[in-house]
Amino acid sequence: MPEQLDRRARFPTDLDLSPYVRSCLRRLPKTSGLDVLDIPSGFGRHSLFLAAQDNQVVAADIDQHRLDQSLASWRTLMPRQGNLRPVLVDAEQSLPFSREAFDLVLVVHYVSDKIIEAVCPLIRAGGFLVYETFSAHGLNSRNLPIAGQTANRVSGFEVLDLRERPVRSAAGEVVTVKMLARKLATAKPPLRNAPQVS
Template sequence: MPKPYGLDVLDVPSGFGRHSLFLAAQGNQVVAADIDQHRLDQLMASWRTLMPGQGNLQAVLVDAEQSLPFSREAFDLVLVIHYVSDRVIEAVCPLIRTGGFLIYETFGAHGLNRRNLPIAGQTANRVSGFEVLDLRERPVRTAAGEIVTVKMLARKLAAT
């Protein structure tokens, strides 16, 4: 990414906000979105305690599986970390400005969460209109076949 500061950022789902806190501390305008109000309250308490006056952080209660309440092309960077959902990927892509970035990472293949992991290539195919700059898929072998964990960085291309 060309610059790590001065960006409009969406972190969904943000959880307790470790990524949101870091990015806001770098001088970005960050929206931390999560379904859990307790986590958002803890995030904002951490923000007020650890980093008063740095950047800008806003917490928004949302269900990432439902319609997201943000304007098209509102963000330079969207993070979807430790979450697996084709619906969320498709929902956040229109929220990213031309030239903006999507960082997507599934959770690891621990316990039962491996049941939701994608098959190889599935995630990159969901981001049409983006250039995939880095894609790391780690195979996870199961009785049901081969699935992967995913780490992906993609940049939104100009509309043609």
Template sequence: MPHDNVPANPLPPGRPGIAVTPHGGGPPSAWVQRFAPLIRSRGDVLDFACGAGRHARWLAAHGWRVEAVDRDAESLGALAGVPGVQVRQAELGQGAWPYRGRQFDAVVVTNYLFRAHFELLLELVTPGGVLIYETFMAGNERFGKPSNPAFLLAPNELLRRVHDGWTVVAFEQGVIAGERPAAIQRICALKGVGVQFTLPPAA
């Protein structure tokens, strides 16, 4: 199995600074904030399935050029005029792939899963670029939605999918306790084998 040496530790209950937020709303993910420093300074970032744009706003405020894409025009409307953010409305799970031939210094995906396009997502990351991915996994049905297996990662699935040609920086999976408990899985990886990096400190 790829990356067997990467620990897949369950998340300790009540871990500070960690929260799963309804898609698009609330503060940015602590996972995104922790690993964003690995993105090239003032680089181009794709916030894929951005919802209301909590990560697009945060990334742009910290100097990155952000393209925020979602299918929902109303959500994208909240990003209109935000400095450093370019919005794009597109059907992400249907029709022609809207990003053929494009690449970004980083791709950020949270609370979204469409397996049929996963390999296409990986192709969007430029060599040496960063993938930051965080979403729900099997077991989340105990806590509410999403509960459909189509939208829940299997155990270790991100490790299996982000394998050849990538350097895994960090991987976690498990249950987060608190006001909004959830079963989640998340990864940060650099495109390329043996890419050197400095591990950002945990929150």
């Protein structure tokens, strides 16, 4: 018997995406044929949408129920293109993905000192990072970064869009962050037989 879908899980349209993610996708040179990591993926609103756009998507989350719901939603659509692969991970631990495995990484509504450093090596040269913290409601503001902190963590990237909104909290001046960054091409190693310059 197929698993019953949770009322919070359904197949998303582009209107279900975070408005910031939607605006970032419009800026990418292409939005199909990509290897995508969505971490944490939750019920899969971004993962499912991107998989249906003919991408190979890894939906990574710590909650097995949410991953099961994403997969159940994917199976109800029975798409002819794209792929969704749920992976159970703790974003605070070492991630089980190869370096430079993804063209696009989404980190939406998640804040951690470790997550940016963990996902940047997973992005191929020319690939993109979309990062969006949660809004500052209640105690959420305690975990938000200070101004400039997030952009400083993406060395080797060109920050294409950075929006920081100051929030007053007990922890001092912190900001909500929305950021789109592109990984720069790595320098090519010198040719072995190239003449040496003295």
